[in-house]
Amino acid sequence: MTDNIVDKVAVQTEDSRNQGRRAFLKGSAAVAGGVMFTSAANAAGGAGFDPKKAVAPYAGKAEITDVLQDGAARKSLGFGVRKYPYGMPSPFEKEVQRRTLEWLTPDSMASITMSPIHQLNGIITPNGLHFERYHGGVPTINPDDHRLVIHGLVERPLIFTMDDLKRFPSISRIHFIECPANGALEWKGVQLNSVQWTHGMMSCVEYTGVRLSDLLKEAGIKPEGKWIIPEGADASGMSRSVPVELAMDDCFVAYAQNGEALRREQGYPIRLVVPGCEANMWVKYLRRIMVHDVPIQHREETSKYTELMPDGTAQRFSWYMEANSVITYPSPDFKMQGPGKYYIRGLAWSGRGKVANVDISIDGGKNWKEAHFTSVVLDKAWTRFEMEWEWDGSEAFLMSRVTDETGYVQPPMPQMRNLEGTNNVYHRTAMVTWRVHGWDQGKNGGMIENVQY
Amino acid sequence: MFNTKQTLVAASVAILFSGSALAMSGNSDSKAGDKIDGKYAANYAEIIKKADGKYLDKAVIEAILGSDETHGRNGLVGKLDPANPYSFEVDDSIDGGNHGNAQCKIPAAFTEVHESAAKHYHDDSSFVANGFGTPIAEAALSKWNITVDGDGKGLPSADVGMTIEEGGKVYVQFCGMCHGDFGEGAKGYLALAVDQNLVTSSFTDPAPMKAVGNYWPYATTIFDYIRRTMPFWTPNASFIGDAGYLGMTGYILQSNYIKIDDEGNELDDETFFNSEMLMKMNKYMPNQGNFFCDHRPVIHNERCMTNCPDAQVGGNGKGDATDYREARKLPDGTPQYNVPQRMHEDPPGVGHSGM
Known part of the structure; x- marks a missing residue:
């Protein structure tokens, strides 16, 4: 399944079906031979486009009469080519940054930054805004000196240079990458009012690299080799244990991210990609893969990245990230601009495959309406959803709920809390709720607040 | 077995x-x-x-x-x-x-x-290697291969080690400034030895500290991890060496009162701590039996669309969407991270504890 990317824009709702049909009609009318469709459209007769009715919502709004002046951009030359051999965002976008909470960690070398999810569009995270998580700071590795070794329970231990790796057949895949602690701050209740803080420990990019199964087969895994132990070349020497069945499924060793080399923050020159699984397994600065008979029981799969339950037991090896979703607009970073029409939009994803449906509630979960997708629907990747909403100005409780292709329905927070307590730290993947304050003649400032049930 | x-x-x-x-x-x-x-x-x-x-x-x-x-x-x-x-x-x-x-x-x-x-x-019986790599001997990886697994494979031989007392000195020199001389933690870095109950399911309780004695399932992990990553600013230090890392491991295990036998004896300061002692203690890690494999999902909801049952609606299962919790605020109006010990002392951006 994971080998066949199906570029399917899922048409889910009556609305989106009609939208698709309208686009089809429009396109067909533009080409010769579209007669049938053109006449069909005409057959609607009197129900055609009524310009007067169409602009009715503008009735009564004051008209601007001051003559518009030209700005400096129109009256002078801009800068020339090669001023920025590597292009940078407009200075007006300087607030769009990954950010951290300084009080989370005692130093910046073993810390995390969150992506500004609420300021992103589409399903691709720009490389400079990809979230960061280090356990021992970021090394600057010369790719000419970097090596990848595959050894252990193999027929022929091998060492590869970067050039060697790039000779192998390449694959490119779009996948989300999510720290299992994404949303961890919300286990004990609401902490912070921004999607960046509640869901920013994740990103979604296009990776290019070499299939891990190709590399492992190159060295010849012995039958007793049941696990692989990938390890990083950085100060943390990050290691995890990955079952060989998973390694042989859809994992790969990536050297590129969004068309260019990996950034140092994301593992330059190479990292492991374990689609759908917690990001801690995606070992960066990968330099060694040991094929082994048992898991290593590394600190990051025993002391950390295990989930403490209310009865004192702990769940371990929770590799897959569950289906999850969040409304990015309107969200606490924005303000409502008065009653009227809004397009609720957001992100949904699942570590176990494709997103199947996203539903949106505006009444705290009592009633739901299906949203439609505005992006391609890919395996283990972000999926964009959108739904029209006519806000009457009263208090509303916005929630999104994803169903993935396995049939798993995202649970509400009380249900997850009752089951897993509040000291779990990881995999807090239940729904969140945005409270839209009543408009009340603008007295509440259009505030949108993160609340929790 | x-x-x-x-x-x-x-x-x-x-x-x-x-x-x-x-x-x-x-x-x-x-x-x-x-x-x-x-x-x-x-x-x-x-x-x-x-x-x-x-x-x-x-x-x-x-x-x-x-x-x-x-x-x-x-x-x-x-x-x-x-x-x-x-x-x-x-x-x-x-x-x-x-x-x-x-x-x-x-x-x-x-x-x-x-x-x-x-x-x-x-099923890929037709695979033949591309030959793009270069063969390498396992012996050439002796410096890179520092993996120790839960069964103890990869540990140094039994003649390498030092007494717990010597190990304590190494620990105090290289670890104490961040983890406390007795593993109690310092400067916001993790404690290694605490005596805390992991069962604190009350909503408002602070999260329990997870340390070696009350949480870690394997003793081998301590040696693997500290030799791989510590001291933080100069990991895998040759001036500490396998003997030093074993000494630190022994001192940390002693600080956590881990048993060395069925009679409940603990490490003496004079005990020579080596890989054999480590493997002896590996089976007495108190919390080792409390881990279970991921068996999610345990939640199997229906995709309800209209008039959903109260249990699935906001308001803690009572169906009242206006019954919610908000973020707590610090006196300066900024949101508050919900760790009680930080509540009255450390506003965001100043001090550190937990995590």
Whole structure:
């Protein structure tokens, strides 16, 4: 399944079906031979486009009469080519940054930054805004000196240079990458009012690299080799244990991210990609893969990245990230601009495959309406959803709920809390709720607040 | 092998569930109604396939597990039962400790993973290497290969080590400034030895500190981890060496009052701490039996669209959407991270504790 990317824009709702049909009609009318469709459209007769009715919502709004002046951009030359051999965002976008909470960690070398999810569009995270998580700071590795070794329970231990790796057949895949602690701050209740803080420990990019199964087969895994132990070349020497069945499924060793080399923050020159699984397994600065008979029981799969339950037991090896979703607009970073029409939009994803449906509630979960997708629907990747909403100005409780292709329905927070307590730290993947304050003649400032049930 | 009835059962389940798609198709030949371990339908793979791979569906799970309270779907929701087809354990550990539930595998229910692995690997008899790499001898990796697994493979030989007293001196010199001279933690870095109960399910309780004695399931992990990553500013230091890292490991284990034998004896300052002592103590880690394999999802909701039951609506299950919690605020109006010990002392951006 994971080998066949199906570029399917899922048409889910009556609305989106009609939208698709309208686009089809429009396109067909533009080409010769579209007669049938053109006449069909005409057959609607009197129900055609009524310009007067169409602009009715503008009735009564004051008209601007001051003559518009030209700005400096129109009256002078801009800068020339090669001023920025590597292009940078407009200075007006300087607030769009990954950010951290300084009080989370005692130093910046073993810390995390969150992506500004609420300021992103589409399903691709720009490389400079990809979230960061280090356990021992970021090394600057010369790719000419970097090596990848595959050894252990193999027929022929091998060492590869970067050039060697790039000779192998390449694959490119779009996948989300999510720290299992994404949303961890919300286990004990609401902490912070921004999607960046509640869901920013994740990103979604296009990776290019070499299939891990190709590399492992190159060295010849012995039958007793049941696990692989990938390890990083950085100060943390990050290691995890990955079952060989998973390694042989859809994992790969990536050297590129969004068309260019990996950034140092994301593992330059190479990292492991374990689609759908917690990001801690995606070992960066990968330099060694040991094929082994048992898991290593590394600190990051025993002391950390295990989930403490209310009865004192702990769940371990929770590799897959569950289906999850969040409304990015309107969200606490924005303000409502008065009653009227809004397009609720957001992100949904699942570590176990494709997103199947996203539903949106505006009444705290009592009633739901299906949203439609505005992006391609890919395996283990972000999926964009959108739904029209006519806000009457009263208090509303916005929630999104994803169903993935396995049939798993995202649970509400009380249900997850009752089951897993509040000291779990990881995999807090239940729904969140945005409270839209009543408009009340603008007295509440259009505030949108993160609340929790 | 540490054979209890439980581990024998676990091993038999593991055999039936282990391995490739081939092994699984063997299972699916069993006639319907056969049960594995008296609990699960033996033809579970077939059931999942018939349901289009929707192994998380309520109907599929009930077909496999039944719906009784002990082992069925209903039982799963109420009780975190590690014994179900979505998680299972394989062999017991070699040290005789209670590590039997620690070698989790891909849930067998992930049939597509197995199919894909079969296609890429097990069934690829035509594969011939590209020859792009260069052969390397294992001996050439002696400096890189620093992995120690839970069975103790990779530990230094038994003549390497030092007394606990010497280990304590090394620890105080290189570790104490961040983790406290007795492992109590410092400067916001993690404590290594605390005596705390992990069961604090009250909503407002502070999160329990997870340290070596009350949480870590393996003693081998301490040696592997500190030799790999510590001291933080100059990891894997040759001036500490295997003997020094073993000494630190011993001191940390002593600080956590880990037993060395069934009689409950603990490490003396004069004890020579080496890999043999480490492996002896590996089976006395107090919390080792409390880990279970990932068996999510245990939540199986319907996709309700209108007038959903109160349990699925806001307001803590009472259906009242206006019954919610808000973020607590610091006096300056900024949101408050919900760790009580930070509440009155450390506004964001100033001090550190926890995490």
